[in-house]
Amino acid sequence: MTQHQVDLAIIGAGSGNTLLTDYWDDKQVAIAEKGPFGGTCLNVGCIPTKMFVRPAELARTPVEAQRLNVSLPEGSADWPAIRDRIFSRIDPIAQNGYEYRDQSPNVQVIAEEVTLDGTHGFRTAQGTSISAEQLVIAAGSRAVIPDIEGCDLPGVHTSDTVMRLERLPERIVIVGGGFIACEFAAIFSGLGSRTTQLIRRQHLMRHMDTEIRDAFNAEAPKYWNVERNTETQRITKNADGTLEVHTSAGTHTADIVLVATGRKPNTDLIGAQQAGLDLHQDGRLVVDEYQRVLRGGQPVPGLYALGDICSTEQLKHVANYEARVVAHNLQHPHALRANSDRAVPAAVFTHPELAQIGLTEQEAVQCIGRQNVSTKTQMVGDTAYGWALEDQTGLFKVVADRRDGSILGAHVMGYQASNLIQPVVMAMNLGIDAYTAARGQYWIHPALMEVTENALLGLDVPQGQDAPL
Numbered sequence: 105m106t107q108h109q110v111d112l113a114i115i116g117a118g119s120g121n122t123l124l125t126d127y128w129d130d131k132q133v134a135i136a137e138k139g140p141f142g143g144t145c146l147n148v149g150c151i152p153t154k155m156f157v158r159p160a161e162l163a164r165t166p167v168e169a170q171r172l173n174v175s176l177p178e179g180s181a182d183w184p185a186i187r188d189r190i191f192s193r194i195d196p197i198a199q200n201g202y203e204y205r206d207q208s209p210n211v212q213v214i215a216e217e218v219t220l221d222g223t224h225g226f227r228t229a230q231g232t233s234i235s236a237e238q239l240v241i242a243a244g245s246r247a248v249i250p251d252i253e254g255c256d257l258p259g260v261h262t263s264d265t266v267m268r269l270e271r272l273p274e275r276i277v278i279v280g281g282g283f284i285a286c287e288f289a290a291i292f293s294g295l296g297s298r299t300t301q302l303i304r305r306q307h308l309m310r311h312m313d314t315e316i317r318d319a320f321n322a323e324a325p326k327y328w329n330v331e332r333n334t335e336t337q338r339i340t341k342n343a344d345g346t347l348e349v350h351t352s353a354g355t356h357t358a359d360i361v362l363v364a365t366g367r368k369p370n371t372d373l374i375g376a377q378q379a380g381l382d383l384h385q386d387g388r389l390v391v392d393e394y395q396r397v398l399r400g401g402q403p404v405p406g407l408y409a410l411g412d413i414c415s416t417e418q419l420k421h422v423a424n425y426e427a428r429v430v431a432h433n434l435q436h437p438h439a440l441r442a443n444s445d446r447a448v449p450a451a452v453f454t455h456p457e458l459a460q461i462g463l464t465e466q467e468a469v470q471c472i473g474r475q476n477v478s479t480k481t482q483m484v485g486d487t488a489y490g491w492a493l494e495d496q497t498g499l500f501k502v503v504a505d506r507r508d509g510s511i512l513g514a515h516v517m518g519y520q521a522s523n524l525i526q527p528v529v530m531a532m533n534l535g536i537d538a539y540t541a542a543r544g545q546y547w548i549h550p551a552l553m554e555v556t557e558n559a560l561l562g563l564d565v566p567q568g569q570d571a572p573l
């Protein structure tokens with residue numbers, strides 16, 4: 105047994121790795137990471153998935169080009185080359201991240217799975233034990249494997265493995281109707297796989313604003329097959345090595361199956377319950393507004409958590425923001441800063457792209473009453489650049505409080521949705537009302553962003569006496 109005492113210990117080198125500012129250079133730090141440095145986002149999440157999105161979009165282009173009177177040769181994707189390009193860029197970043205920390209004289213890297221040892225330390229199976237003045241749990245989440253017979257067969261993947269396939273599958277079945285399933289359905293269908301998405305209920309992305317949800321549910325089946333109200337019952341292997349997916353509605357033959365049915369926090373892996381830490385019903389750590397972990401309802405001084413292991417939103421920008429809060433609080437234990445209650449935006453890089461922030465129209469009506477809610481849905485095709493695109497489906501919806509023009513939410517489907525929404529994110533986060541956001545700045549004409557401007561201008565909200573013209 106080797107024992108070490110450090111100033112700061114961290115479990116998880118995803119957003120947890122960003123905590124190590126210059127402040128820690130003359131202090132002793134230990135960081136435990138059982139996988140590659142960079143965590144989910146870099147290695148198996150945001151970054152590689154989005155690197156597949158663009159090739160998939162390009163492979164789809166000939167069909168769209170035809171609408172604009174351009175003939176392009178039919179796209180064909182070289183999967184091994186795409187995969188190798190992506191991971192030859194990503195893998196060295198993870199390796200360099202590890203080496204950089206490992207070579208830092210004040211940092212001890214523990215490249216093993218660790219479990220908590222009380223509230224201020226952890227240990228490894230090999231017998232290394234760390235105790236720390238302050239400890240941060242940033243151990244993330246992992247894919248849930250649904251209780252479906254056959255999920256352990258070779259050829260059944262999660263997002264962790266599906267991007268490293270040897271070849272592009274001719275047929276893929278995707279189980280799930282959320283973020284990951286919809287992004288991979290767009291990727292694989294775009295690259296040329298016959299793609300079937302199985303969902304238990306009626307709608308893909310069912311938690312979105314119903315107008316955007318319905319628009320997406322009308323569009324997605326133009327690109328891949330969506331089988332609704334379907335229970336996936338079991339998966340079996342055929343004699344030729346293909347898989348048979350048995351559902352309540354029939355069967356599908358596939359070369360591979362992707363299960364994308366949610367992610368659960370890694371609190372069990374670190375032994376959070378055994379350490380007496382408070383857990384939400386879904387297994388997340390309970391934290392207070394300063395990101396301090398609770399035990400018996402009380403914050404434990406010097407014990408923090410951030411990211412997927414404690415957050416309701418499993419998003420990288422949330423994990424990074426919480427890391428900034430924790431970084432401050434570690435350095436200023438007597439002047440803690442609280443997490444903000446700003447609305448969190450998200451985008452789904454599917455086809456067409458989706459983006460959202462804040463309340464849906466339905467939620468706004470529930471909160472402040474129908475009479476106080478103003479909404480505007482701006483069709484992308486009814487703006488100048490939308491015309492140029494010959495866009496027929498994109499839409500930008502804003503939800504506001506009719507009484508004072510404060511923006512409550514925005515919901516977007518279409519080309520560049522994740523970018524078009526950002527001015528609204530800024531206005532909401534900085535407390536700028538809808539009219540001021542629209543008229544308080546120039547909007548480049550005839551840029552696509554005029555969609556956002558027009559949506560804001562279409563709201564029935566007050567302009568105020570000193571409103572900009």
Ligand SMILES: Cc1cc2nc3c(=O)[nH]c(=O)nc-3n(C[C@H](O)[C@H](O)[C@H](O)COP(=O)(O)OP(=O)(O)OC[C@H]3O[C@@H](n4cnc5c(N)ncnc54)[C@H](O)[C@@H]3O)c2cc1C
Nearest residue numbers: 116118119138143144145149150218244411412418419420
């Ligand atoms: C396919 C996919 C696509 C995504 N795309 C997006 C996107 O486009 N935009 C977005 O905002 N979010 C996206 N996300 C979500 C985003 O990746 C996560 O919210 C974010 O990475 C969480 O960061 P984290 O630091 O909390 O956890 P992680 O990055 O998962 O880091 C936790 C680390 O802890 C390590 N660990 C866990 N337990 C132990 C232990 N006991 N001992 C030692 N080490 C341990 C893990 O190996 C891991 O490296 C995506 C996720 C997936 C799966």
Ligand SMILES: NC(=O)c1ccc[n+]([C@@H]2O[C@H](COP(=O)([O-])OP(=O)(O)OC[C@H]3O[C@@H](n4cnc5c(N)ncnc54)[C@H](O)[C@@H]3O)[C@@H](O)[C@H]2O)c1
Nearest residue numbers: 250280281282283284285364365366367418419451452453
């Ligand atoms: N672009 C992004 O920001 C992005 C991309 C990917 C993932 N993420 C994050 O990762 C999280 C996890 O993604 P996800 O897609 O796995 O989860 P999700 O919660 O978005 O979707 C899970 C889906 O699986 C379905 N499901 C659950 N159990 C099932 C079962 N037994 N059989 C069939 N279907 C089942 C659910 O009904 C839902 O449709 C997301 O919530 C998101 O926060 C973000």
